[in-house]
Structures are given as C-alpha cells and as structure tokens.
Amino acid sequence: DASDIEKGTYPHYMLKEIDEQPFVIRNIIKQYQNEEGNLKLDDDIRGAMKDADRIYIVACGTSYNAGLVGKQLIENMANIPVEVHIASEFVYNMPLLSKKPLFIFISQSGETADSRAVLVEVKRLGHKALTITNVPGSTLSREADHTLHLYAGPEIAVASTKAYTAQIAVLAILAVDTARAQGIELDFNPLQELAIVANAMETLTDQKETMERVAQEYLSVTRNAFFIGRAVDYFVCLEGSLKLKEISYIQAEGFAGGELKHGTIALIEEGTPVIALATQEHVNLSIRGNVKEVAARGADTCVISTEATKDEGDRIVLPEVHEYLTPLVSVVPLQLLAYYAALHRDCDVDKPRNLAKSVTVE
Numbered sequence: 001d002a003s004d005i006e007k008g009t010y011p012h013y014m015l016k017e018i019d020e021q022p023f024v025i026r027n028i029i030k031q032y033q034n035e036e037g038n039l040k041l042d043d044d045i046r047g048a049m050k051d052a053d054r055i056y057i058v059a060c061g062t063s064y065n066a067g068l069v070g071k072q073l074i075e076n077m078a079n080i081p082v083e084v085h086i087a088s089e090f091v092y093n094m095p096l097l098s099k100k101p102l103f104i105f106i107s108q109s110g111e112t113a114d115s116r117a118v119l120v121e122v123k124r125l126g127h128k129a130l131t132i133t134n135v136p137g138s139t140l141s142r143e144a145d146h147t148l149h150l151y152a153g154p155e156i157a158v159a160s161t162k163a164y165t166a167q168i169a170v171l172a173i174l175a176v177d178t179a180r181a182q183g184i185e186l187d188f189n190p191l192q193e194l195a196i197v198a199n200a201m202e203t204l205t206d207q208k209e210t211m212e213r214v215a216q217e218y219l220s221v222t223r224n225a226f227f228i229g230r231a232v233d234y235f236v237c238l239e240g241s242l243k244l245k246e247i248s249y250i251q252a253e254g255f256a257g258g259e260l261k262h263g264t265i266a267l268i269e270e271g272t273p274v275i276a277l278a279t280q281e282h283v284n285l286s287i288r289g290n291v292k293e294v295a296a297r298g299a300d301t302c303v304i305s306t307e308a309t310k311d312e313g314d315r316i317v318l319p320e321v322h323e324y325l326t327p328l329v330s331v332v333p334l335q336l337l338a339y340y341a342a343l344h345r346d347c348d349v350d351k352p353r354n355l356a357k358s359v360t361v362e
C-alpha cells in the first residue's frame with residue numbers, strides 16, 4: 001500500500017525517489033542477470049522481439065519520454081525500426097501497421113486508461129504486446145502477452161523520476177538482448193555500463209547543494225524556461241521540461257537546438273532561462289552554437305555537459321558514462337532542478353495541482 005511507504009528522513013517522496021535511482025539501477029542489474037553474470041531475459045520475449053519487423057511503443061507522459069530514448073536504443077543496437085506513439089492519439093492517428101508488428105506499452109502504474117485502450121484495440125486486431133511496468137499484476141501487465149518489470153519499488157510522488165530511469169535501463173537491456181539474438185555483435189556490456197551509471201547517479205545526487213543553487217539562480221522568479229538539446233539530449237529536454245512544469249508550474253518547453261531558428265527563438269527575452277544539455281560529442285559544436293545564439297538575445301544560459309564535452313563556464317558537468325546511457329545521468333540534474341524550483345516556489349512537490357499519479361479515465 002502506497003501509504004505504508006515511509007518517507008524516512010526525506011521531506012518529500014520525490015527527493016527520496018530521485019535518490020533511490022542508483023539502487024534501482026543496481027537492482028535491475030541483479031534482476032536481469034543469471035548466475036554466470038550474463039544477461040537474463042525471458043525466451044518468449046526474445047522470440048517476440050526477434051520476430052517483429054517493426055516495434056510500436058505506446059505510452060503517456062514520462063513513460064512516453066522514456067519511449068523516445070528506447071526507440072534510439074532499439075534502432076541503434078537491434079536494428080529494428082521503432083515508432084513511438086502517444087497513447088491517447090493512437091486511435092485517431094492510427095499508424096499503418098507493418099506485417100509483423102510488436103507493441104510495447106510502457107507504463108509505470110500499468111493502469112493508464114489511454115494506454116489500456118490501445119492495448120485492447122491491438123489485441124482485438126490480433127497483435128502481440130509487451131508491457132514494461134513497475135507494477136506486476138497491473139491491468140496492462142495482465143492483458144499483454146509479455147511483461148518486463150522495472151523493479152523500481154513503489155513510486156509515490158506524482159512526478160515520475162525513478163520509473164523513467166528504470167524504463168530506459170530495461171529498454172537498454174531489451175535492446176542488447178534483441179541484438180544478440182540476431183547475431184549482432186555489440187561493443188557494449190549493458191550490465192557493466194549500468195553499474196557505471198549507478199555510480200554516476202550517486203555522484204550527482206551528492207551534489208544537491210549545487211543543484212539547489214542553480215535552481216535558485218535560474219528558476220526562482222521566472223515565468224518560463226526552456227530546455228534545449230540535440231540528438232538524445234533533446235528527448236531528455238522533453239522530460240526535464242515536463243518535470244519542471246508538473247511541479248513548479250513554470251511554463252517550460254523542451255526544444256531541439258536546430259529548430260530554435262525556425263520559430264521558437266522568438267520567445268527568448270532578456271533574462272529567459274535556457275538550460276542546455278550538451279552531453280553528445282557529435283553535436284557539441286552545434287548545441288554550443290545555439291547557446292551563443294540565445295545568449296546573444298539576452299537568455300540566461302545554463303549548460304550541462306560531460307567530462308568529454310565540457311567547456312569553461314558550464315554549470316554542471318556530468319560524470320562520463322557510455323554514450324547509449326547518457327539520458328540516465330543527464331536527467332538527474334533536471335529532476336533536482338525541478339524539485340528545488342518547486343520547493344522554493346512553495347509548491348506541493350509530491351502532489352501538484354490538477355495531476356494524478358495514475359490516470360484511469362480516458
């Protein structure tokens with residue numbers, strides 16, 4: 001029962017759940033490992049992935065944002081095309097389905113009505129479905145053909161944090177397993193790389209004072225804020241901006257760096273906070289260019305980079321992890337910035353207005 005879960009010494013569930021992320025990642029490593037220390041995954045799931053000629057990820061909210069990262073992981077490693085769909089839009093804008101589709105439902109609660117409606121429809125059409133969820137025995141888990149568990153422990157705060165990182169970790173494991181099943185050789189050991197991620201997350205959750213200071217500096221009085229990034233950083237920007245708007249009520253948007261010039265740069269005014277993720281070496285020059293463009297128009301820029309991409313003046317430098325897994329690390333400061341922004345604006349961090357943890361109506 002959710003009410004039995006103690007906050008312990010934490011003032012809010014959200015902060016506790018952010019801090020739990022390294023343990024969740026280590027638990028996932030344990031759960032998806034066999035006695036020989038190799039990746040362990042259900043043969044039926046491996047078969048379903050291998051048989052699919054296209055994967056359709058369906059989800060809502062934060063789980064949708066995790067799906068965007070999952071698409072990249074599966075396409076890059078397992079070489080299967082993936083589409084990501086917002087559940088509530090799926091029936092109106094139904095994609096043309098491939099000959100052998102596999103549906104992946106990502107849902108922390110496993111009870112989201114919008115996602116369930118799609119599951120019911122695809123089952124009616126006779127397709128196979130895999131649910132990735134934090135709640136074994138949930139509706140989406142029971143009604144799908146297969147389930148992968150997140151092992152994140154109960155998530156109480158309405159704003160999802162540890163479920164997002166757990167979803168990406170499990171999607172990475174699924175991508176690797178699918179690649180191997182197809183004989184694709186990868187220079188990537190997910191269990192080892194996730195262990196490095198867990199340590200990196202800890203380094204960041206140990207820097208709360210820095211995160212609080214940055215939140216106060218950029219987000220204490222502003223009405224809006226923008227997150228910019230390219231490549232996978234863009235997807236993490238969508239999640240970072242969702243976190244911020246959910247709990248601090250700051251109007252926050254995530255933009256693709258290259259798209260700024262096509263309209264959104266018009267929003268930049270003197271003092272507009274722009275948080276830029278620059279974790280990807282292959283787009284570092286271009287995102288740095290975007291930072292200069294918005295700074296020249298008066299934006300207060302805050303760059304978050306990595307050891308490999310850092311530059312003088314960057315506010316937060318993330319520990320190095322495998323490039324496939326940077327979202328697991330880059331999202332942590334964004335979660336903490338949202339938390340401290342909400343805290344300093346006297347918002348109800350764990351129970352933001354108008355939102356529910358699990359939305360069981362369409």
Ligand code: G6P
Nearest residue numbers: 060061062063107108109112356
């Ligand atoms: C609600 C929550 C979000 C969550 C979304 C999907 O809107 O407030 O935090 O991301 O539902 O939930 P699910 O349980 O399906 O992942």
